[in-house]
Amino acid sequence: xxxxxxxxxxxxxxxxxxxxxxxxxxxxxxxxxxxxxxxxxxxxxxxxxxxxxxxxxxxxxxxxxxxxxxxxxxxxxxxxxxxxxxxxxxxxxxxxxxxxxxxxxxxxxxxxxxxxxxxxxxxxxxxxxxxxxxxxxxxxxxxxxxxxxxxxxxxxxxxxxxxxxxxxxxxxxxxxxxxxxxxxxxxxxxxxxxxxxxxxxxxxxxxxxxxxxxxxxxxxxxxxxxxxxxxxxxxxxxxxxxxxxxxxxxxxxxxxxxxxxxxxxxxxxxxxxxxxxxxxxxxxxxxxxxxx
Ligand SMILES: Nc1ncnc2c1ncn2[C@@H]1O[C@H](COP(=O)(O)OP(=O)(O)OP(=O)(O)O)[C@@H](O)[C@H]1O
Numbered sequence: 504x505x506x507x508x509x510x511x512x513x514x515x516x517x518x519x520x521x522x523x524x525x526x527x528x529x530x531x532x533x534x535x536x537x538x539x540x541x542x543x544x545x546x547x548x549x550x551x552x553x554x555x556x557x558x559x560x561x562x563x564x565x566x567x568x569x570x571x572x573x574x575x576x577x578x579x580x581x582x583x584x585x586x587x588x589x590x591x592x593x594x595x596x597x598x599x600x601x602x603x604x605x606x607x608x609x610x611x612x613x614x615x616x617x618x619x620x621x622x623x624x625x626x627x628x629x630x631x632x633x634x635x636x637x638x639x640x641x642x643x644x645x646x647x648x649x650x651x652x653x654x655x656x657x658x659x660x661x662x663x664x665x666x667x668x669x670x671x672x673x674x675x676x677x678x679x680x681x682x683x684x685x686x687x688x689x690x691x692x693x694x695x696x697x698x699x700x701x702x703x704x705x706x707x708x709x710x711x712x713x714x715x716x717x718x719x720x721x722x723x724x725x726x727x728x729x730x731x732x733x734x735x736x737x738x739x740x741x742x743x744x745x746x747x748x749x750x751x752x753x754x755x756x757x758x759x760x761x762x763x764x765x766x767x768x769x770x771x772x773x774x775x776x777x778x779x780x781x782x783x784x785x786x787x788x789x790x791x792x793x794x795x
Contacts, residue, residue: 504529505657505689509550509560509570513713515541522546522713528706530565531687535700535721538710544693547710548659551691552587553580564656586650586688588663594634594645601630604649620648623685624678640671644678651686658688665695669758676702697725697737698757735782736761740775754779 505528513520522543528534536544549555551562553569556577562570569578594603604626605617621627624644634642643663650658664672664679680703683690694700700707701721709717709724717724738756743765752765752773763781765773773779 504565506561506563507551509547509557509562511546511550511555511558513543513546520713524708524710524715526708526715526718528689528691530689532706533683533690533692533704535692535694535704535707536710537694537697537700537707538716540695542710543713544710545661548661548691548693551657552585552659553578553583584653584656585659586653586655586657587659588643588646588650588661590662590666594642594649596634599631599633600626600637600645603634603645604652606649608652616652620652623682624648638671639667640675643667643675647675647679647682651682651688654686655688658683658690660690660692662693662695664699672696672699679703697721701725735780737778737780740773740777740779742775743770743773754781756781 506526507528508525509523511522513522520543524547526534536547538544546555550557550570557570557572559572560570561568561572564584568574568576569583570576595606598606601617601621604620605613608616621630624647626641626644626648629637629641629645634645637645646663660679664675667675676699683703690704692699692704694703704721707718707721707724708715736756738754738761740752741755741760742753744751744753749764749766750770752763752770754761754763761781
């Protein structure tokens, strides 16, 4: 079990902000930290990793104290049993895929662990390639395999899939889930993507200006956000075409473009690139099966 109870005063462009987080996480749970930019998600992950020190508090993992401000305990990242994957592919450029995965392993175990992870992550064919010969998705798969190599108590993922295109992101979400099912590391994921939170995690903490605004299962948390709609999508405005007193707003949802008629009032808050939610309260949707 992981118990985190930390505070830290952060210095943001809008002035000081108190980051406060208290939670216990069961072994093997997949937890997401969700929230707007600047809410403190990355800083929280860095505190758990030992890369940034909290001002006050404790972090305990499976009965071991990683941080305790009163007892002046602050284990270094190397002393903490963690695997980390960040958005930028921090692989060793001069090493092959297999060498990257095995880099932190003791020599005696290296061969068997690397062989297993290459197989599980579907990387056998790429074992001798260098990172610059891989696609973004392949590099993140290597980074994930490397993060799992030491069988960490805690897997820390900071938007690991956000630089990938949608199709690759969906594929890697599946792989991440199957790796999680197989090795069951307790996992903390930072994500901006609501569909990703739903697909991957069983528990979500919504951070807003350093504080936990809501927490629970993704369904509980996002259903209680004040909109009583029955269905909704999130997407991005890609085009707006004025048509008389209204506009046709083209919204990218997944890999589809959805067109929505918006009033002049609604359009004032929209521009190309804006992330939006499309929701409906009264509706009669048709469910049409798609060809596989
Ligand atoms: N060590 C630190 N000391 C003081 N302030 C910090 C420290 N690290 C980060 N901050 C500030 O805390 C704020 C929150 O940053 P953080 O990167 O944790 O947010 P985030 O929720 O991860 O945002 P994003 O989703 O954009 O990555 C930022 O304004 C940042 O400048």
